[in-house]
Amino acid sequence: MTKTRLYLYDTTLRDGQQTQGVQFSTAEKVQIAQALDELGVDYIEGGWPGANPTDSAFFDAAPKTAARLTAFGMTKRVGRSAENDNVLAAVMNAGTKSVCLVGKSHDYHVTQALGITLEENVENVHASVAHIVAQGREALFDAEHFFDGYRDNPRYTVLVCKAALEAGARWVVLCDTNGGALPGEVSRVVSEVIAAGLPGDRLGIHTHNDTENAVACSLAAVDAGVRQIQGTLNGLGERCGNANLTALIPTLLLKEPYVSQFDIGVSVEALAGLTRVSRMLDEILNRVPSKQAAYVGASAFAHKAGLHASAILKDPSTYEHVDPATVGNARIIPMSNQAGQSNLRKRLTEAGLSVESGDPALGRILDRIKQREAEGYSYDTAQASFELLARDELGQLPAFFEVKRYKVTVERRKNKYDKMVSLSEAVVVVKVDGEKKLSVSESLDEDGSDRGPVNALAKALAKDLGQYSRILDDMHLVDFKVRITQGGTEAVTRVIIDSEDGQGRRWSTVGVSANIVDASFEALLDAIQWKLVRDCRPRAVVAE
């Protein structure tokens, strides 16, 4: 059976940029476009050239892609020709093969927002699309407020779409701009407009997540006959976001009825990079990745219930609808007071620690984790701190060094040029190989800027650890997260530090204290110890 081609149109760089708090730099746009192209989407909407400086700069710097890079704009205004509309000209000047113009299809918006007649609007849409086609470009028309318009005046919305098609638009995209349409309505309306003469293989769907149905509305539209889906990575976008391609792509590629019915541009091989692409975008945005995200979230294949966890160990299909590896994700059996010893042994094995079933150390480790969690610690993500705790309990944690005391000073005052400057200084006293060592570091980096007290502490701590200092050379801190949380009855600070080394390892450690510097210091100590466990076989004695 031949499959039908379904096209993916990504608008992360345009509608995704409408997310509150999101503003991509040109370099970030280039990086995201390259990732989208490797993934295999068909269209990459790069932005609105002329509307803001970053978007214009991006089209100048645009990378070569197999995907069609598309410039976004709006239909020409009334009272001038398409050729003489300067907003449209700026869009055309980006020189992309494809151009997508948004225009009104809801009669209320035509007469109230634009203040023009219904006929003038149809003429604007037709002339604008015809202009793009005349310039040898592929034209797309985003029918704004399509579903709201169809509710009020179905004949007019269809009329506008037909004008775009007759002018030569390759695609007319049915936009649920306000995000209010529900899947049942989308299904019915798409069926009706196809019956009314709009050809399904020239229709696209653009939904928003205001009722948490954007993915379902996209699927409902495909079920009813549209052949292009617009969406964004991680569901970025105005208000509650656009349809989430990160959730849609695996569904289309792995699950029935879609996998038998459709071909998409994303290959099974590229799909295995999906989790990485999703995390990369969060990294660019400095966002904590959503743990619960479908397919790519850190919890998406995390089995907390004791019953589930033990069944999973026998046969993963018992509690997993797809194999996590297909999307580049991984199974997690987290710790919690509902987790049994089988979870714990699984997690210890992942950390390279093999413990016999029935070993009394298992109970001791679980008890200690419960006690620490009550104090505000969290080991769901801090796998490295979990491992150190377990090693300690199992007598497999070497005593590399001992911290005797530290002192950090943070000062802000005027310098000799009468400018306010800040500076931190840390003194750390350790005992290593039987020797007491005092180290002092300040927080200034090469160019003289203050990197703060945790930086000064980290430097002082690593400065002289005898035989171990060399091993820590290629290690650096990549993320630092702080939350106020509950430790017993008091509010405490939980710090999670992510570290990386030259061998590409990345690990997370946790520290808890009412004192943020102290919590950071604890997480730093764990980070260093984990690295030393990995990279050295010391002469030191085993800790008690």
Place this chain on the structure above:
Amino acid sequence: MTKTRLYLYDTTLRDGQQTQGVQFSTAEKVQIAQALDELGVDYIEGGWPGANPTDSAFFDAAPKTAARLTAFGMTKRVGRSAENDNVLAAVMNAGTKSVCLVGKSHDYHVTQALGITLEENVENVHASVAHIVAQGREALFDAEHFFDGYRDNPRYTVLVCKAALEAGARWVVLCDTNGGALPGEVSRVVSEVIAAGLPGDRLGIHTHNDTENAVACSLAAVDAGVRQIQGTLNGLGERCGNANLTALIPTLLLKEPYVSQFDIGVSVEALAGLTRVSRMLDEILNRVPSKQAAYVGASAFAHKAGLHASAILKDPSTYEHVDPATVGNARIIPMSNQAGQSNLRKRLTEAGLSVESGDPALGRILDRIKQREAEGYSYDTAQASFELLARDELGQLPAFFEVKRYKVTVERRKNKYDKMVSLSEAVVVVKVDGEKKLSVSESLDEDGSDRGPVNALAKALAKDLGQYSRILDDMHLVDFKVRITQGGTEAVTRVIIDSEDGQGRRWSTVGVSANIVDASFEALLDAIQWKLVRDCRPRAVVAE
């Protein structure tokens, strides 16, 4: 036309607790149950009595609710009677009016996971439900893996459900345990099983969000005839979460075809408390609320695109599918380099600052915001810092006091009892009313525990501000968030501080620096200044 009653079954306290990293205390469970009851759900599943100590304690401490408090458990095991199954006995001992038991309906799980015959499983389900009913309780049966089972052996899944109904179960709940079913499949299967004799008004639906379709699958099941929806607040739950009642409730109550067709227990008045309930749960969990959450997210009614923002100011329905007030949420016109001056004036008005259109100060404020955002600041949430920046530019920020310098020391060492202890000390030098004042504070609270350097700084700063100190007495810090972000080409620390005062005000301020203490100090300073702007009419001169 009479409407059909649709029942809401909340499992936040049971399946919601399966979320990675979530563990409610008994007191928190009580607080959540009360909020659910005020909202108007029909059932509150409180946990599995006997399975873990918190769940058992909760049923002992359970509040009186109009909603039916329900204990969860599993069907009796083979080889013993329902009366003699100790796991089931623990569930019954919770003494709830309703009891929900999960049991197998997928033949593979019966023979492989349980290792019993298909007939034995049917008998277990029947006997367990009959036992509950014989004890005068309402019985519910969760048919685990129903949709996976129906794919493999539709006759058997229906047979198990019929056994539960015949034994007297009020509800049989079709569970998509693994979250793999898509809305089209749910719709078809529900129609088929109703046609096969399962009565729709005794069927419920329980979905998971593994393909981001849990809400849509619930709606599809209702469309096909089920009359009970199971879900959780904020979509908590195992892996990617359960169907999100926070999204489903407003859809059912505000949107067609549901509002005309169904009655639910949630009133329009209670719906206006939905955003508050959602945020309360995040607060209990110490989670940053999802900005993009449907209906209740801080961005759900945030209009960033310049075109949208100006239309919204004329008529909100142009870009909003429902009125934010119906769910207790609010419209936001955030700042960004895509926002025009009309956004800015709207936001200034919200801050009580009226500026004429065309005032050159508007351009200066926008420029300064852009420059600060490039340095790593973010004003989307830090409304109080935004206001101070604008006031400064408008010449409406009084110069209350000036900080000349500060110094903080954080020390960790052994005390006289040979125990490691930490202590911070802060010295702040300010000039207020022409007078130089030195204040020193340490970080210890009444019971001698160290609250850290930011606490010491906050106390020293507020200690002696002359005429202003009194005003700051009822102010305290409620949250403190730290992110590493990009400031120009360097990584910097962004601190957001949420403060509260005795008048119930809550405000957010931002500070940015490579030095975490310095960033915190800046956010603290803003927090204090904002409070002083509100609460005093000083003699001080206006800042330049």
